[in-house]
Amino acid sequence: MFTSEIKKSLLKVLKALSLDISEEKIILEHPADVSYGDYSTNIALKLKNSKETAETVVKKWQEIGLPEFVEKVEVAGAGFINIWLNFEALSRQLMEVLNAGNSFGQGKMGEGKTVVVDYSAPNIAKPFGIGHLRSTNIGQAIYNTYKAVGFKTIGDNHLGDWGTQFGKLIYKILEIKDKKKLSELSIEDLEKLYVEFHKEAEEKPEMEEEARKLFKKLEEGDKEVKEIWQICADVSLEEFNRIYDLLGVKIDFALGESFFQDKMGAVLQDCRKKGILKESQGAQVVEILGMEIPAMLVKSDGATTYLLRDLATIKYRVAEWQADLIIYEVGVDQTFHFKQLFNIATQLGYGKPEMFVHVGHGLIRWPTGKFSTRKGDTVHLEDVLTEAIERAAAFVPPGETSASQRINIARAVGIGAIKYNDLKQNPRTDIVFDWDQVLSLQGNSGPYLQYSFARTQSVLRKAKDLNLKFLIFNFKSISNVKILNVSNEEISLLRTIYRFPEAIADAAREFSPNLVCNFLFDLAQKFNLFYDKERIIGNENEEFRLLLTSAVGQVLKNGLTLLGIEALEKM
Numbered sequence: 001m002f003t004s005e006i007k008k009s010l011l012k013v014l015k016a017l018s019l020d021i022s023e024e025k026i027i028l029e030h031p032a033d034v035s036y037g038d039y040s041t042n043i044a045l046k047l048k049n050s051k052e053t054a055e056t057v058v059k060k061w062q063e064i065g066l067p068e069f070v071e072k073v074e075v076a077g078a079g080f081i082n083i084w085l086n087f088e089a090l091s092r093q094l095m096e097v098l099n100a101g102n103s104f105g106q107g108k109m110g111e112g113k114t115v116v117v118d119y120s121a122p123n124i125a126k127p128f129g130i131g132h133l134r135s136t137n138i139g140q141a142i143y144n145t146y147k148a149v150g151f152k153t154i155g156d157n158h159l160g161d162w163g164t165q166f167g168k169l170i171y172k173i174l175e176i177k178d179k180k181k182l183s184e185l186s187i188e189d190l191e192k193l194y195v196e197f198h199k200e201a202e203e204k205p206e207m208e209e210e211a212r213k214l215f216k217k218l219e220e221g222d223k224e225v226k227e228i229w230q231i232c233a234d235v236s237l238e239e240f241n242r243i244y245d246l247l248g249v250k251i252d253f254a255l256g257e258s259f260f261q262d263k264m265g266a267v268l269q270d271c272r273k274k275g276i277l278k279e280s281q282g283a284q285v286v287e288i289l290g291m292e293i294p295a296m297l298v299k300s301d302g303a304t305t306y307l308l309r310d311l312a313t314i315k316y317r318v319a320e321w322q323a324d325l326i327i328y329e330v331g332v333d334q335t336f337h338f339k340q341l342f343n344i345a346t347q348l349g350y351g352k353p354e355m356f357v358h359v360g361h362g363l364i365r366w367p368t369g370k371f372s373t374r375k376g377d378t379v380h381l382e383d384v385l386t387e388a389i390e391r392a393a394a395f396v397p398p399g400e401t402s403a404s405q406r407i408n409i410a411r412a413v414g415i416g417a418i419k420y421n422d423l424k425q426n427p428r429t430d431i432v433f434d435w436d437q438v439l440s441l442q443g444n445s446g447p448y449l450q451y452s453f454a455r456t457q458s459v460l461r462k463a464k465d466l467n468l469k470f471l472i473f474n475f476k477s478i479s480n481v482k483i484l485n486v487s488n489e490e491i492s493l494l495r496t497i498y499r500f501p502e503a504i505a506d507a508a509r510e511f512s513p514n515l516v517c518n519f520l521f522d523l524a525q526k527f528n529l530f531y532d533k534e535r536i537i538g539n540e541n542e543e544f545r546l547l548l549t550s551a552v553g554q555v556l557k558n559g560l561t562l563l564g565i566e567a568l569e570k571m
Contacts, residue, residue: 037082054079056206090494097551111149119329123160124236125190128381139329141513159256167215260312332360362430389414412566420446424517456553489530
């Protein structure tokens with residue numbers, strides 16, 4: 001892309017001026033105001049902190065020769081160097097888009113590297129709540145983004161299927177075992193039993209100890225307890241897969257905490273070899289410099305912790321999958337846990353600190369506070385998705401579509417609205433759950449982007465019906481396209497389209513799918529302005545405008561696909 005070539009060219013200039021700097025330190029940004037060019041860099045200010053230095057750099061650059069795709073460079077403000085791309089280079093990008101098709105935007109940033117994305121990870125025996133949406137949705141978008149920039153990408157659904165909470169659930173199931181067949185238990189039944197346990201335990205605190213004993217039995221392989229646990233797991237997985245199908249999410253692996261039961265001993269042995277495992281009040285812990293509370297791996301009663309299971313998971317991912325990077329898309333409330341986890345994993349030599357990343361998403365809250373399954377105060381994700389689909393149906397006019405098509409459109413629009421409402425926001429921010437906001441089909445929303453893509457396809461269908469020359473154009477060279485007077489709206493689109501691969505790369509580096517959302521919304525707005533102001537078919541610039549419309553449609557489609565949102569041909 002343009003960025004790498006600009007950096008290489010600028011690097012030659014800096015070396016010629018004896019201003020020694022690495023290419024990695026040359027930062028290029030897109031000015032917020034397009035009148036300041038397509039790219040801008042403050043490298044001269046970093047080197048000498050003066051406008052004169054910037055002017056010297058620009059003069060030398062012009063002497064040595066600008067890249068063939070650069071129209072001009074100028075100094076602005078205190079010493080920024082602004083760079084404009086020429087029209088020919090911008091218009092050539094249309095050919096790049098159409099020749100690449102569905103692969104436009106993909107890069108090679110991660111070539112030869114493997115990333116593991118840990119996301120969704122619901123607890124078994126609980127229905128998907130609205131709170132599970134963020135990890136599932138953001139995690140899938142991060143997975144898609146890393147795949148697009150060239151990484152070998154592995155998604156792992158690290159199910160919460162082990163721990164003391166199952167002792168609590170088993171305690172309640174044993175109470176009703178003779179009253180109801182275990183095979184008839186639904187996931188709603190399991191959630192109800194879990195809530196009941198906590199309500200009863202407020203009056204009978206001894207229940208907590210009994211639950212811990214039952215989990216200990218589970219770890220020891222007690223036949224009856226293990227059978228009950230397996231029923232809970234089977235019921236839950238069937239429910240989870242149904243919701244994943246509704247969301248259009250497919251995760252490569254579902255290795256829950258229970259998978260690592262026979263792998264924890266090796267981690268404890270590694271800790272002993274490193275001399276970091278200590279005993280504290282009967283528990284086995286690891287002390288971490290700078291943290292007052294030691295990290296507990298084994299409780300005083302011999303039961304293991306999920307920290308130990310997470311360490312076993314890291315060891316497995318590095319050994320089996322040769323992971324170069326492990327990304328955890330888990331709530332921000334788990335920040336302390338991941339600090340402990342990454343610290344110990346580094347001490348054990350499982351990886352370097354930069355290899356582990358926690359993308360801590362903010363919570364989805366009621367206006368009155370946090371959701372809590374223990375209190376039964378939650379919103380099931382399926383209810384939200386169903387409501388979204390029903391509301392979206394009202395926006396699908398009968399028109400030319402059949403009843404089955406309208407159902408599919410409503411589903412795609414409703415699910416897309418929920419997903420985009422989440423993804424357009426920085427993952428780290430909290431979201432107050434508000435039905436009107438979540439299900440809005442106006443403005444910066446999934447439906448707006450879907451409608452914009454459908455609009456491009458409507459124009460192209462009309463062109464096809466009219467048998468226009470555009471439809472048989474081979475997209476080999478922009479020189480074959482008649483280009484006359486180009487409007488400001490067309491230039492604005494040209495100066496946006498080429499940035500799509502950069503938006504994807506930035507989203508990967510920042511672990512922020514919202515950067516792709518920002519780009520797509522900007523592109524859609526510019527296209528709709530162009531559509532409203534300019535005539536496409538029947539204009540003297542028809543060929544070019546159809547080419548531009550086709551390229552916009554392809555980029556919108558690729559972006560929506562990256563976000564896990566269906567691009568609809570008709571709406």
